Amino acid sequence: MSDVEAQRDRRRALADAISIVGVGETEYSRKSGRTPAHLAVEAINAALADAGLERQHVDGVIAYLRSVPVDDIASAIGVGASRFTGVTHMGGASSVEGLELAAMAIASGLAETLVVYIARNGASGDRIADRVAGRLPGRQLRTQLEAPYGWTMPAQWFSMICRRHMHEYGTTKEHLGAVAVTTRAHAQLNLRAMMRGRPLTMEQYLASEPISEPYSKLDCCLESDGAAAVVVTSRERARGLRKMPVRLAGIATGRPEFTDDLVGRTDWFKTGVGVAAPPAFEMAGLRPSEMDAAMIYDCFTFEVIHQLEEAGFCGEGEGGPFAASGAIALGGKLPLNTSGGLLSEAHMLGMNHIIEAVRQLRGECGERQIPDASKIAVVGWGGMAEGAVGILRSDRA
Amino acid sequence: MTTKPLPDVNDPDFAPYFAACCERRLVVQRCGSCGRLRWPPRPACPACRSTEATWADVPTTGTLYSWVNCWRAGVPGFEDEIPYVVAVVEVEPAAHVRFLGNVRDARSEELAIGMRMTAEFVDIAEGVTLPYWRMAR
Numbered sequence: 448m449s450d451v452e453a454q455r456d457r458r459r460a461l462a463d464a465i466s467i468v469g470v471g472e473t474e475y476s477r478k479s480g481r482t483p484a485h486l487a488v489e490a491i492n493a494a495l496a497d498a499g500l501e502r503q504h505v506d507g508v509i510a511y512l513r514s515v516p517v518d519d520i521a522s523a524i525g526v527g528a529s530r531f532t533g534v535t536h537m538g539g540a541s542s543v544e545g546l547e548l549a550a551m552a553i554a555s556g557l558a559e560t561l562v563v564y565i566a567r568n569g570a571s572g573d574r575i576a577d578r579v580a581g582r583l584p585g586r587q588l589r590t591q592l593e594a595p596y597g598w599t600m601p602a603q604w605f606s607m608i609c610r611r612h613m614h615e616y617g618t619t620k621e622h623l624g625a626v627a628v629t630t631r632a633h634a635q636l637n638l639r640a641m642m643r644g645r646p647l648t649m650e651q652y653l654a655s656e657p658i659s660e661p662y663s664k665l666d667c668c669l670e671s672d673g674a675a676a677v678v679v680t681s682r683e684r685a686r687g688l689r690k691m692p693v694r695l696a697g698i699a700t701g702r703p704e705f706t707d708d709l710v711g712r713t714d715w716f717k718t719g720v721g722v723a724a725p726p727a728f729e730m731a732g733l734r735p736s737e738m739d740a741a742m743i744y745d746c747f748t749f750e751v752i753h754q755l756e757e758a759g760f761c762g763e764g765e766g767g768p769f770a771a772s773g774a775i776a777l778g779g780k781l782p783l784n785t786s787g788g789l790l791s792e793a794h795m796l797g798m799n800h801i802i803e804a805v806r807q808l809r810g811e812c813g814e815r816q817i818p819d820a821s822k823i824a825v826v827g828w829g830g831m832a833e834g835a836v837g838i839l840r841s842d843r844a
Numbered sequence: 845m846t847t848k849p850l851p852d853v854n855d856p857d858f859a860p861y862f863a864a865c866c867e868r869r870l871v872v873q874r875c876g877s878c879g880r881l882r883w884p885p886r887p888a889c890p891a892c893r894s895t896e897a898t899w900a901d902v903p904t905t906g907t908l909y910s911w912v913n914c915w916r917a918g919v920p921g922f923e924d925e926i927p928y929v930v931a932v933v934e935v936e937p938a939a940h941v942r943f944l945g946n947v948r949d950a951r952s953e954e955l956a957i958g959m960r961m962t963a964e965f966v967d968i969a970e971g972v973t974l975p976y977w978r979m980a981r
Binding site: 592597711 | 912
């Protein structure tokens with residue numbers, strides 16, 4: 448057996464090894480009035496209640512580097528003596544990355560049941576747009592080569608790639624608008640969505656004030672206060688719990704040519720999502736075309752189009768027409784971000800995408816339920832185009 | 845009056861670059877082993893891992909690779925320039941050698957990808973000269 452085959456076999460041992468058994472969140476708002484630690488505990492308690500598990504069942508905690516520290520939360524929920532803590536660091540890909548870390552911990556026997564959470568006052572406190580550049584890889588490059596020209600915000604970085612994509616493939620503002628308008632429509636069916644009650648037309652989208660052209664305000668995600676958490680455990684432990692387990696059938700993360708620099712990459716359209724997607728789908732034994740839905744990190748509209756291509760849902764350059772075709776709406780070929788996502792539900796660093804996928808697979812989504820959904824891809828995008836891809840499957844599939 | 849963020853021209857990784865800017869030149873690293881040009885500067889060549897490097901002149905002209913038109917700034921000093929253009933210019937002879945900088949003589953509507961651009965060196969503070977870009981005449 449070649450080294451490559453041997454590694455593939457070892458990776459395959461992760462497939463379906465763990466299940467998500469509980470999900471929970473706080474209210475999403477612009478001003479929580481509480482500390483992120485309080486928000487985290489509320490979301491974790493909700494996720495544990497959803498799973499029907501108690502704190503003594505938890506022996507591991509995983510969270511994003513820039514969220515409330517895992518040690519604080521382990522102490523707060525009374526699992527300070529837990530065996531495993533893990534810190535994710537892939538920006539917006541961190542929530543899906545957390546599932547990879549959990550799968551490694553559980554499959555290797557280091558832990559049995561973990562909570563993965565995000566908690567932040569991303570609107571009222573440490574505003575995301577103002578802080579992100581100073582915290583990601585490549586700080587020296589940001590300071591020396593970019594800040595002197597006023598190029599410091601994610602909206603400015605990614606609109607730069609978007610403009611190039613428009614040039615090379617004919618992607619249009621209306622294509623971007625299809626993502627904003629469709630996910631806003633989905634949010635109208637979600638009681639938790641911050642933008643519920645505020646439907647959006649293409650005309651309104653096109654009239655939105657410019658932020659960093661080609662991006663306008665409505666190309667940008669929300670900033671939110673709140674917390675979200677999931678409980679994961681071994682496939683064996685998952686049986687007999689309150690809710691139908693959702694298996695992690697495939698998982699992988701990936702990075703672009705240079706994680707710390709966007710401008711100098713040989714090919715701007717090659718991202719970590721393109722690295723992560725093939726092994727994730729291979730692990731699951733499934734193809735992108737077999738997915739019943741996709742939850743894709745929507746920090747900005749064009750990033751959804753870009754990830755549709757990179758994850759393999761359509762060809763390179765075809766993401767815009769794919770989004771505008773109606774395929775991404777409920778009832779379409781690949782319903783996308785059915786909760787409203789970061790653009791219209793809340794910015795919970797993609798944890799809300801994982802939660803939505805779980806609820807869709809359980810059949811808990813009411814008006815926005817995808818009939819018989821059994822396989823859903825969750826795609827994370829972080830930093831300057833790192834990627835994480837998880838394939839979730841209902842345990843009845 | 846707020847001032848824009850200034851680079852640290854004494855940062856040893858960047859000092860030769862900023863020194864060249866003061867002389868109205870653009871330089872990038874050239875790998876001492878395989879000869880590959882690299883920008884931005886890094887401790888080693890990503891192609892061959894060699895830590896040997898020299899600094900090589902590259903042209904102060906290039907083509908517009910992409911640009912954005914910023915209506916909000918995340919750092920001080922840009923209040924009076926909004927909207928301001930940030931562009932990426934690809935400089936021969938290597939396609940991956942690209943420089944970021946403001947375009948100060950053109951509005952966003954006048955720009956098009958592939959357009960010829962010329963570096964314009966501006967002394968913005970004592971000992972600090974930065975390249976900006978303008979449309980080639």
